[in-house]
Amino acid sequence: MNVDSAIAIALAVVLAASSVGKLLRLGPFGLALTGTYGIPAGIARPLKVLVPVYEMAAAILLANVGTRALGLISSGVFFAVAFVIVAAAYVTGRTGDCGCFGELIQQPLGRGTSVRLSILLSLNGIALMLAVPSLDGRLLFPSAIEWVVAASGLVIAVTVFLAARRATHAMRDR
Numbered sequence: 001m002n003v004d005s006a007i008a009i010a011l012a013v014v015l016a017a018s019s020v021g022k023l024l025r026l027g028p029f030g031l032a033l034t035g036t037y038g039i040p041a042g043i044a045r046p047l048k049v050l051v052p053v054y055e056m057a058a059a060i061l062l063a064n065v066g067t068r069a070l071g072l073i074s075s076g077v078f079f080a081v082a083f084v085i086v087a088a089a090y091v092t093g094r095t096g097d098c099g100c101f102g103e104l105i106q107q108p109l110g111r112g113t114s115v116r117l118s119i120l121l122s123l124n125g126i127a128l129m130l131a132v133p134s135l136d137g138r139l140l141f142p143s144a145i146e147w148v149v150a151a152s153g154l155v156i157a158v159t160v161f162l163a164a165r166r167a168t169h170a171m172r173d174r
Helices: 003-023 026-036 041-063 065-091 111-134 144-173
Strands: none
Touching: 003 026, 003 041, 003 065, 003 111, 026 041, 041 065, 065 111
């Protein structure tokens, strides 16, 4: 097993565990989205299900050799968006359960949350850089399911970004 595969499998385990933990605790994860991160309830309601589903989809893509590159892109987008949201909440003084691993690990939002996400994002970037030379052009012609997963990730990322932006503006207006 090469380095990028080992990292991808480790990331898949992290994402799958995070997904399962959130799915076991949808109510508290929804509260973390609204309370800790300031995402409006109307947006948090679908996100509390879409986020763990996206995490599991990315984990499955990472675990499969044929879709690993797309999995690395999908998980990289997820980790980057999550890092921005966590950092924005932390910098603006928000507190509460980070909701990161749901039922499995309950911890407050803090510097450790940002550090963990930055490590995951860095590992993801390393694995992606190592995996790209072995793509042989397949990334240019993904399957329909890969397009759907990538588009879903983009929609979730944009939704989360807009919610975080709105919450930031709301906090400034107080």
